[in-house]
Amino acid sequence: MAQVPQTFFDALAVRTWCGLALRALGRARAEIDAINVYPVADGDTGTNLYMTWESAVTAVEAVFEGYETGCGEPSLADAVHAMAHGALIGARGNSGTILAQLLRGMAQVLAADDAGREPPHLEGGRLRLALRRAADSARQAVAHPVEGTVLTVASAAANAAERAEGDCAAVARAAYEGARAALAATPGQLAVLQQAGVVDAGGRGLVAVLGSLVEAFTGEAVREVPKVPEPVAGGHAPVTVPGAGLCVAAAEAGGPAFEVIYLLEAGDTAVARLRERLDALGESLVVVGGDGLWNVHVHVDDAGAAVEAGVEAGRPYRIKITHFGLGDVHTGAERPTRERAQRAVVAVVPGEGLAGLYTEAGATTVLARPGEPPASGELVQAVRRAHAREVVLLPNDAELRHTAAAAAEQARAEGIRVALIPTRSAVQGIAALAVHEAARRFDEDVVQMTSAAGATRYAEVVVAEHQSWTTAGICQAGDVLGLIDGDVAVIGPDVTATAETVLDRMLQAGGELVTLVIGDDAPETIARHLQARVRESYLAVDTVVYQGGRQGALLLIGVE
Template identity: 45%
Template sequence: MTVRAERDAIDGTALLRWGWTCLAGLEQRREEINALNVFPIADADTGTNMLATMRAAVQAAQARVDPQSTYEVAAAMARGATLGARGNSGIILTQVLRGIAEATRDGDLTADTLPDALERASSLVRRALSSPVEGTILTVLECAAASAASRSGTSLAEVALSAADGAAKALGDTPSQLGVLREAGVVDAGARGLVVLLDGLVSVIRGEAPARPDYLPGDIEVVSGREHPGHANSGPDSPEACFEVMYLLADTDETRVATLRDRLAALGDSVGVVGDGNGSWSAHVHCADAGAAVEAGIAAGTLAAIRIESFVVTASRVDDDCAADPRNTREGGHSDAADMPVDRAVLAVAEGEGAAVLFEAAGAVVLGGHEPITADALLTAIRRMPNREVLVLPNGALPAHELVAVGVAARDARRDVLMLPSGSMVQGLAALAVHDRGRIAVDDAFAMSEAAAATRWGSLRAAAHRALTMVGTCESGDGLGLVGNDVVLIERDVLSAGRTLLDRMLGLGGELVTLLMGAGTPEELAGELSAHIARGFPGVEVTVYSGGQQEDLVQIGVE
């Protein structure tokens, strides 16, 4: 018989271990949580969003220098989650981490401070949401806090287990509280993710997690048909909500944040504006006027990392994808076959820290840095890959003849190497989005190559000095618009060049625009370009990422 020693406190090291445990749990349960996702929008991404948000939290804490106090780890996780939050569930997860940080300012997470952490988190979440809805993660979080408080005076293990069990019980009650869940026969997806996090905490403290059932759609038996009054479904049938808008906010204060929250609530629903407690804020809204939501943020502070996604467009694209290949899911790069042991990997070249994180999060091995990539460096990276099949996304780092030479040199009896035609990082991201290791290598490479080729790309730069281009002479400080590697326009400033370039690129059509922001890009540029697209090209989905590349202020991809 194995006796496990229980912890009586969670210090910084153990809290970081909890973060990694949560990542493993969310990865394991991601498809289950995605399948439960019917509220507020049935877009099957809650598990993915919570995983991405927690990954950002763990990476932020991991990057700090050891040793760290519990508060330092928790604060770093809260900040990382706020900066990397995805979706409504990610926004709420940030406040769980902030609650832990606030409760551990003076010491470790203990039997006395864990109930306080959960109570703070639930209070923060309720304040952050414009219209809190019962039968969701909020309700389950409050039940977890109450259950933890009921075990006050006992051990940390008992308090944590009580919180997790209380959350699990409340999770089972969510279909009785929210009609859209009852109709679909599911529990709330975000709340299911919260139970994973609390079970992970129990695991770190006790050495093993509680056993939970699989919560599959259609398996839920609702004991009571009573729905909590006043809960309207703002799901896909709502004609007023067409875009999901998210952005980071800085240089603001509580008063301006409250005004922003009210303004976003007037524009749409599923509004959440949350902070990490140290000056970083993240905003989320579903609305019909994405440009107005961005402009409201500009009025409230300094914007960055703007994401605009049209779930109407996304849903239609998903339906088309699934009709073409029933193995595909919304994420494009994952399928039921994705768990098969296929010995294949993707190696992507990325310039800039943000771009490297994006490619890693999508499942690629990354070769990058601020120094130019050489043929020797790429060849060495391929040879270090342990995989039998390697798909390479060069992303414009090397000319074609060098890529051919590297490919020839890298292939041998035990390894096959396929160079994919990605001329930029935005094309590489498009290709990686359809990567499916459930296919055979040639089919996977073909699909990824098609996605890269279908992505028109351009970039914005600021002229460093007077020079002659294909379209005339530019002066220092002029805005240059490039399509591919060729300058196609010169304007008096980068913003004007960006607007004109977008008009030209979208004039040929497009459903999705990706903006990859460079290291030296003015913070307001992303908001201005996103608002310009929303005003001039309604229905086009916009996604903004921080890439960190040096030369291009913005890389633009149009699909």
């Protein structure tokens, strides 16, 4: 079915582009993984690009959902800022980090020009400027730019766009064709690509993204990028070799042992010093972002030193360290086989405190920080990391239902038996984990865990960020909200008093056990106060308290 073309570069065009590009990267994912040989032949560029873009799509969809309550439509600035921020916090690997900066560069131009809508024939000028800013900012983010990579493809796209005339469709098509030609020439610019007979994997992903931009504005799919690139002038025709990403060990022999990635809250001056320090520690350094939030990527031999440098610069979090030596990427040796467990539990948790609790109970955890829900790719990776034949997946958030379902489906396609229990809160997950028994039959275990989760009512106490209509009336920014089973039930001025009202309402329907998960920002005395309330008014009810850490909500409550 043909895509309805977008005339203007507005929020709907951004949403359309995001959806088309996610599908395009999904189709090309395996191919891009197979040709990945630079900067490290680890076969993950397609996956990293897909997960980065998926995070951008999730952020854009969240913006549109926020306007579905009759509050109008999101602006172009809303959509492009969400897209860039989503990519930044979800960036994976060298390629994903550069992609995030490309989107940030585009957002800087598109959001600044969102004051008024231009006629269609003038809209192309805005897109030309956005592609130029994207290419330049991405190149500036890389410590030592290398030609024959995604940076070359991005620059070629911007150059071609600047020569184009007309509306967004004409500019997008010119950028796509320029990128496509530059991609075919990458083997002649980078020896490792010439040796492997492949084009640059990151550039291949960018061509897919730009092709989706053309489709968004024309309604027509672009011609496929050939798997065998066009002949390079003066050279032979490179051939895409499936699995080549795992075959060119000699090209990267002796390189750094670790890839280190983290998000960093820090100021510009501290980040400038961090760049210098990390540049001295390793290679493939890419630092993207701004306005106090950065995504840092580097390849080093001393992973601890790279993290310590981030600590000195600000607050690093969502730290991911990958050892390149684990497998046949560099050595050609097979990875030692670890015996699969029969069953495992994978759970999404909202804070470090609960992550520790779940881990102690034997679960593999995925940390969901406030405003940063995990993408389906992260859940799939966690399922793989659990290394079990059977996996019970606990999303612990109603908003993650579709994401978790997509992850479960992908894991099943890889031969893992996955059961998704639709837990809507971490306290429901605690109840499910409490009755989990790996020795039981899988189906029976899932039934018992599902029953325990379903028998647990859940609530949370949060602070309203802005004025809005709720099921309990109008709330103002700064009001304390008590949500029971996902709906606002109480609006009050005081955290402890609101929490007590919520707890009383929940216990009116009965209960045997109250679970309290205390966030870092909750009053210090709230746990003692609520425990005393339960002891005095509900004699047959027990209470357990856990520290949740930076979990977003001030308080989580479960009643079984």
